[in-house]
Amino acid sequence: MLTAEDKKLIQQMWGKLGGAEEEVGAEALTRMFCSYPPTKTYFPHFDLSPGSDQIRGHGKKVVAALSAAIKNIDNLSQALSELSNLHAYNLRVDPPRFSLQFLSQCLQVSLATRLGKDYSPEVHSAVDKFMSAVASVLAEKYR
Amino acid sequence: MVHWSAEEKQLISSVWAKVSVEECGAEALARLLIVYPWTQRFFSDFGNLSSPTAIIGNPKVRAHGKKVLTSFGEAIKNLDNLKGTYSQLSELHCDKLHVDPENFRLLGDILVIVLATHFTKDFTPACQATWQKLVGLVAHALARKYH
Numbered sequence: 001m002l003t004a005e006d007k008k009l010i011q012q013m014w015g016k017l018g019g020a021e022e023e024v025g026a027e028a029l030t031r032m033f034c035s036y037p038p039t040k041t042y043f044p045h046f047d048l049s050p051g052s053d054q055i056r057g058h059g060k061k062v063v064a065a066l067s068a069a070i071k072n073i074d075n076l077s078q079a080l081s082e083l084s085n086l087h088a089y090n091l092r093v094d095p096p097r098f099s100l101q102f103l104s105q106c107l108q109v110s111l112a113t114r115l116g117k118d119y120s121p122e123v124h125s126a127v128d129k130f131m132s133a134v135a136s137v138l139a140e141k142y143r
Numbered sequence: 144m145v146h147w148s149a150e151e152k153q154l155i156s157s158v159w160a161k162v163s164v165e166e167c168g169a170e171a172l173a174r175l176l177i178v179y180p181w182t183q184r185f186f187s188d189f190g191n192l193s194s195p196t197a198i199i200g201n202p203k204v205r206a207h208g209k210k211v212l213t214s215f216g217e218a219i220k221n222l223d224n225l226k227g228t229y230s231q232l233s234e235l236h237c238d239k240l241h242v243d244p245e246n247f248r249l250l251g252d253i254l255v256i257v258l259a260t261h262f263t264k265d266f267t268p269a270c271q272a273t274w275q276k277l278v279g280l281v282a283h284a285l286a287r288k289y290h
Contacts, residue, residue, distance in 0.1 A: 027268075034268040035275040050268070105252050109271055112259035119260050121170075121195050125178040 001133060006126035007073050013123050014070050016115065021067065024110045025059030026051075031106035039102055042093055062103075069134060080137045088141035095139050104131035145280060147222050154273040158258060158266075159219055167261070168212030169205040171254045173198050179249055185242060211250075218281050225284040233288035244286035251278025 002010075017024060030050050033040050046054040065083055072079035087093055108127055112119040147155075175182050177195045186192065189203040198204055214232065221228045236242045255274050259266045 031268045031271055035272040105255070105275075106271075108256055109259040109266070112256050113263045113266050116260050116263050119256070121174045121177045121199065124174060124256060125195075128178050 002073065002126070002129055005122075006129055009123050009126040010070055010073065010130050013111070013115070013118075013127065014067070016118065017111075020114065021063045022056070022060045024107070024114065025061075025063030025066075026056045027059070027110045028103060028107040029055050029059045029062070031109055032102050035106065036102040042091070066107075066134070070130075073130075076133055076137050077140070080134065084138050084141050087138045095142055100131065100135035100138065104128070104135070107131065145223070145225065150269070151273045151276070152222065154270050155219060155222070155277060158262065158270065158274070159216070162212075162258070162261075164212045164216060165205070165209045167254070167257055168208035168210070168215075169199075170208070171250060171257045172208030172211060173201075173204055174253045174257065175246075175250050176204065178253065179246075182246055182249070185240065185246075212254075215254075215281065218277070218284075222277075225280050226287060229281065229284035230288060233285050236285060237289040244282065244289060247282035247285045248279070251275075251282050254278055 014021070033043075033048055033055075040048055043054075043058075046052070046058070048055065065080070069076055069079045077084075108119075108124065108131075111127065112124075115123075173195075176186070176192060176198050183192050186204075186207075189201060189207075191197040191201060192204075218225055218228055236244075252275075255271060255278060258274060259271070262270075
C-alpha cells in the first residue's frame with residue numbers, strides 16, 4: 001500500500017495548494033457532476049449549478065475530511081471511521097469503490113490543473129493509491 | 144450512434160490541435176506503467192521498467208506511447224465511426240495481445256490527467272467532460288470485438 005515516500009509526496013503536494021484546498025474540493029465536485037451525471041442522483045436536494053453555495057460548502061467538507069486523513073495517513077481506518085459509518089448506514093452511496101473512482105479522477109484533474117508539471121507521475125501514483133485506500137476504508141462497513 | 148454536439152467537437156479539436164502526440168503519448172503510457180504497475184505485464188520485452196525514471200526514459204515506452212496516441216488521432220478524425228475505426232485493433236487486443244479491456248479505461252483516465260497537467264485552467268469542467276466521454280467511447284470501441 002502507501003509507502004513512506006508516497007505519504008511524503010502526498011503531504012508535500014497538499015502543502016503546495018497554499019489555501020486553495022476548498023476551491024479544489026468545490027471544483028472536483030463540479031467536474032464530477034459534469035463528467036459523470038449519474039453522480040448527481042445523490043444530491044437531489046442540492047442546487048448543482050457551478051459555483052453554488054451548496055457545492056462550495058460540500059466541497060469544503062470533502063476536502064476537510066481528506067486533509068484530516070492526510071494528517072493521519074498512518075491510521076486511515078481511525079481517521080475516517082465516522083465517515084465510514086455515515087457512508088455505509090446513512091448515505092449508502094453506491095460502494096465507494098465505484099463512485100469514489102469518479103471523485104478520485106475529478107479531484108486528480110483539479111489538482112493537475114493547478115499543479116501542472118508538479119503533478120508528476122510519482123505524485124499521481126501516490127494520490128491514486130491514497131484515494132484507493134480512502135475508498136477501501138469508506139467501504140469497510142457496507143456489509 | 145453517438146451524438147457529438149458542435150461544442151463537444153470544438154472542445155476536442157481545439158485541445159487536440161495543441162497536443163504533441165509524441166510527448167503526451169509517451170507520458171500517458173509511462174504513467175499507466177507507473178501508477179498501475181501490473182500493466183507492465185504486457186510489456187515484458189520493453190527492457191528496463193524498474194523505476195519511474197527508467198520508465199519515463201525508456202525509448203520503447205516513448206515509441207509505443209506515440210503509436211497509441213497516433214491511433215487516438217484517427218478516432219478524433221472519425222468521431223462518428225469509432226467502432227469501425229477500432230474494429231481491427233479490438234480484435235488484435237483480444238486475440239493476439241490478450242489485454243483486459245479494463246486497461247483501456249485506465250489509460251483513458253490517465254490521458255485526461257495528462258491533458259489537465261498540460262492545459263491547466265484551460266482544461267475546464269466542460270472540456271474534461273467531453274474528453275471523458277471520448278476516452279470512454281474509445282475504450283468501449285476497443286472492447287467491442289472481444290469474445
